[in-house]
Amino acid sequence: MQSLAPSSSIGIKSIMRSPSPLPNPRRRVNFSVQSAARSFDSNQSVSAAAPPSAAAGGFTSGGVGKNRADWQSSCAILASKVVSQQQNTEKTGGADNITVVNGHRTLDLVPVVDSNNLPKPLTITDLSPAPMHGAQLRVAYQGVPGAYSEAAAGKAYPECDAIPCDQFEVAFQAVELWIADRAVLPVENSLGGSIHRNYDLLLRHRLHIVGEVQLPVHHCLLALPGVRKEYINRVISHPQALAQCELTLTKKLGLNVTREAVDDTAGAAEFVAANGLRDTAAIASARAAELYGLNILADGIQDDSSNITRFVMLAREPIIPRTDRPFKTSIVFAHDKGTSVLFKVLSAFAFRNISLTKIESRPHRNRPIRLVDDANVGTAKHFEYMFYVDFEASMADVRAQNALAEVQEFTSFLRVLGSYPMDMTPWSPSRDD
Numbered sequence: 001m002q003s004l005a006p007s008s009s010i011g012i013k014s015i016m017r018s019p020s021p022l023p024n025p026r027r028r029v030n031f032s033v034q035s036a037a038r039s040f041d042s043n044q045s046v047s048a049a050a051p052p053s054a055a056a057g058g059f060t061s062g063g064v065g066k067n068r069a070d071w072q073s074s075c076a077i078l079a080s081k082v083v084s085q086q087q088n089t090e091k092t093g094g095a096d097n098i099t100v101v102n103g104h105r106t107l108d109l110v111p112v113v114d115s116n117n118l119p120k121p122l123t124i125t126d127l128s129p130a131p132m133h134g135a136q137l138r139v140a141y142q143g144v145p146g147a148y149s150e151a152a153a154g155k156a157y158p159e160c161d162a163i164p165c166d167q168f169e170v171a172f173q174a175v176e177l178w179i180a181d182r183a184v185l186p187v188e189n190s191l192g193g194s195i196h197r198n199y200d201l202l203l204r205h206r207l208h209i210v211g212e213v214q215l216p217v218h219h220c221l222l223a224l225p226g227v228r229k230e231y232i233n234r235v236i237s238h239p240q241a242l243a244q245c246e247l248t249l250t251k252k253l254g255l256n257v258t259r260e261a262v263d264d265t266a267g268a269a270e271f272v273a274a275n276g277l278r279d280t281a282a283i284a285s286a287r288a289a290e291l292y293g294l295n296i297l298a299d300g301i302q303d304d305s306s307n308i309t310r311f312v313m314l315a316r317e318p319i320i321p322r323t324d325r326p327f328k329t330s331i332v333f334a335h336d337k338g339t340s341v342l343f344k345v346l347s348a349f350a351f352r353n354i355s356l357t358k359i360e361s362r363p364h365r366n367r368p369i370r371l372v373d374d375a376n377v378g379t380a381k382h383f384e385y386m387f388y389v390d391f392e393a394s395m396a397d398v399r400a401q402n403a404l405a406e407v408q409e410f411t412s413f414l415r416v417l418g419s420y421p422m423d424m425t426p427w428s429p430s431r432d433d
């Protein structure tokens with residue numbers, strides 16, 4: 001269900017799903033482990049790697065989302081229905097197909113969109129029963145069909161059965177509970193920056209990063225057939241997508257209208273279609289336009305042609321790191337003596353000529369603030385952080401092992417989130433630019 005929520009601090013109103021009910025009791029899962037690869041954590045525990053076949057995760061060819069009907073029936077997915085919204089649209093009394101939108105008369109060409117055939121996102125309440133295991137790799141993503149995350153799942157695992165989830169958290173849990181085999185989740189965008197929620201969830205859950213994919217994100221402005229740009233008084237989409245198109249919307253398209261945030265881009269398209277909103281446009285993919293029967297009013301509306309989102313692939317077990325192709329390793333660490341450790345950690349990589357590709361810091365939830373003196377008396381001195389670092393080396397590389405051994409001496413907490421093949425796909429700008 002969706003309902004209107006108050007404006008966010010950046011002045012974008014959110015259309016959010018109502019709070020999900022509590023999860024069903026979890027099923028405990030057991031799985032065999034092998035001892036080929038190690039991952040460090042704060043307790044110096046060792047977790048094991050999957051065999052290479054599972055590790056590779058199936059980079060095969062084909063389409064996304066086959067056997068959706070099977071998936072739906074076996075999981076009894078709850079349909080998340082959108083609440084009809086009061087529209088700013090008035091129908092003329094007599095003429096059958098004429099609609100007046102914002103004072104403009106237009107032919108009413110609203111198509112009958114039957115999105116019932118599309119898989120509905122998993123919700124937290126769907127997470128108890130594991131469905132029958134088919135041959136295809138089941139890949140959880142956040143959003144509804146037509147979301148960029150679905151495209152990323154298809155790029156990562158071309159033959160996969162893509163499973164929509166209504167929240168990132170649900171995608172994590174779907175893998176943990178064996179409902180899905182992998183999750184593909186966005187972590188950063190070249191224009192909008194990091195998707196912090198997923199950094200926090202990576203720490204809270206015990207999944208391993210087993211790969212990455214970079215997806216060029218090509219946004220379109222979508223509206224119901226017959227609706228023209230002049231009729232639009234609201235644009236809705238995922239907050240990242242709104243941010244990625246802000247300049248184009250205002251400067252190029254002159255759309256100085258209300259923005260509202262929704263859970264994902266394709267969900268915005270579905271919302272416009274399902275509610276017959278003739279005064280609202282959605283920012284989403286061309287595939288979403290096709291799936292929900294919308295027209296593309298403008299194509300390639302991202303502010304920069306190099307609009308790329310990086311997704312990570314998550315699995316229950318790590319892969320065996322290799323050195324015969326470029327690998328990346330992601331770690332997270334903290335130190336109970338504050339941030340001064342950062343320099344030492346970074347130098348452990350610099351001395352070994354290991355390039356860093358990303359540094360991110362997040363608040364340390366268990367220890368948010370550091371106090372002035374050891375007796376814990378006095379005013380707050382500074383915030384405490386968890387640091388996330390990605391570096392260009394495999395855990396099978398001795399340089400990386402030595403660097404991490406050194407890092408472990410400086411830090412009070414260290415966890416390897418994953419060591420995985422880098423996405424080396426050559427990048428080219430979006431179609432129109």
Ligand SMILES: O=C(O)C(=O)C[C@]1(C(=O)O)C=C[C@@H](O)C=C1
Pocket residue numbers: 142143146147148149150186189195217238240241263264265266309
């Ligand atoms: O809304 C979608 O379609 C998504 O897949 C989510 C998401 C994101 O979280 O950043 C992914 C890629 C784009 O950058 C915009 C939105």
